[in-house]
Amino acid sequence: MNDFDLSLAHAKTPLQRSQPNILQLNIGKLCNLTCTHCHVNAGPARKEIMQKETIDQILPWFEASSIETLDLTGGTPEMIPDFRYLIEKVREFKKPRKIMTRLNATIISEPGFEWVPEFHAQNEIEIIASMPCYQPDNVNAQRGDGVFDRSIEAFQLLNKHGYGTEIPLHFVYNPNGAALPPAQEELQEDYKREMKKHFGIVFHELFCIANMPIARFASYLKRNNQLEEYMQLLIESFNPGTVDSLMCRDTINVSWTGEIFDCDFNQMLKLASFPEEPSKKVWEIDLESFPELPIRTGNHCFGCTAGSGSSCGGSLAS
Numbered sequence: 280m281n282d283f284d285l286s287l288a289h290a291k292t293p294l295q296r297s298q299p300n301i302l303q304l305n306i307g308k309l310c311n312l313t314c315t316h317c318h319v320n321a322g323p324a325r326k327e328i329m330q331k332e333t334i335d336q337i338l339p340w341f342e343a344s345s346i347e348t349l350d351l352t353g354g355t356p357e358m359i360p361d362f363r364y365l366i367e368k369v370r371e372f373k374k375p376r377k378i379m380t381r382l383n384a385t386i387i388s389e390p391g392f393e394w395v396p397e398f399h400a401q402n403e404i405e406i407i408a409s410m411p412c413y414q415p416d417n418v419n420a421q422r423g424d425g426v427f428d429r430s431i432e433a434f435q436l437l438n439k440h441g442y443g444t445e446i447p448l449h450f451v452y453n454p455n456g457a458a459l460p461p462a463q464e465e466l467q468e469d470y471k472r473e474m475k476k477h478f479g480i481v482f483h484e485l486f487c488i489a490n491m492p493i494a495r496f497a498s499y500l501k502r503n504n505q506l507e508e509y510m511q512l513l514i515e516s517f518n519p520g521t522v523d524s525l526m527c528r529d530t531i532n533v534s535w536t537g538e539i540f541d542c543d544f545n546q547m548l549k550l551a552s553f554p555e556e557p558s559k560k561v562w563e564i565d566l567e568s569f570p571e572l573p574i575r576t577g578n579h580c581f582g583c584t585a586g587s588g589s590s591c592g593g594s595l596a597s
């Protein structure tokens with residue numbers, strides 16, 4: 280039993296799967312940025328991208344399922360050559376599905392990606408976009424020089440296409456270093472006020488997400504001799520009140536090759552949902568019996584349960 284499982288047992292809060300309702304596809308590690316907090320180690324030189332043959336295997340399985348939401352992540356999902364094909368095919372499903380993408384807004388100003396705002400708006404793709412601060416210094420330090428200005432221009436353009444009003448546009452805040460995020464509601468108020476006042480930008484919700492002590496962020500902490508201290512902070516801040524809302528309970532996370540994980544963090548740590556069959560593909564799952572499968576945990580899970588908790592949809596408890 281790892282320390283996380285011991286904490287769950289001690290708090291009498293078992294972590295159990297419910298019926299899957301979100302299909303989260305990590306369609307590739309390709310990205311135009313190399314952010315310090317990236318748990319995917321994404322970047323411009325990465326070659327791992329979901330191929331059309333894999334998409335064609337997933338689509339009929341997804342259509343036949345009762346899973347209501349498709350959540351696309353990466354890398355930068357829009358950089359995958361068959362991104363638009365995937366969306367268009369899902370939009371042809373008889374039963375409509377909610378589609379969301381984890382957008383890196385700077386992609387909109389890259390040559391060849393001018394189609395993004397209009398395509399997303401036409402297909403009513405909900406956008407969740409990283410914006411670690413409403414001031415340039417923190418954003419540029421964490422994500423690279425010039426990222427703040429390019430993101431602001433992108434959000435202004437998205438607002439013109441109905442994002443932030445008719446179509447959901449959410450921002451993601453994560454701390455710039457080894458600290459827990461502040462209270463989501465208060466920070467959202469500040470963001471809303473400052474983004475409107477200085478840039479005329481409107482958005483729906485702010486999601487506060489803790490940095491996961493894995494991949495590039497773990498290396499960053501190690502370089503700064505902060506890994507142990509950060510892990511200690513996460514462990515000491517364990518909040519059993521977050522467990523019922525953890526995203527791994529109702530999400531199936533899938534790699535660019537179609538393999539199955541309980542969340543994107545487990546994917547990066549190669550903790551497959553089926554430890555005995557790590558190469559099993561998502562289209563081979565029996566959804567009836569899937570909720571009985573145990574969730575694979577590790578000490579990184581303290582990153583999801585610290586303080587107010589953290590998930591792809593922000594805080595989990597007040």
Ligand code: SF4
Nearest residue numbers: 310314317321354383
């Ligand atoms: S955090 Fe997002 S935008 Fe930054 S390198 Fe990773 S995938 Fe790219």
Ligand code: SF4
Nearest residue numbers: 527541542544580583
């Ligand atoms: S890291 Fe993954 S498996 Fe662990 S608690 Fe978070 S979402 Fe669940």
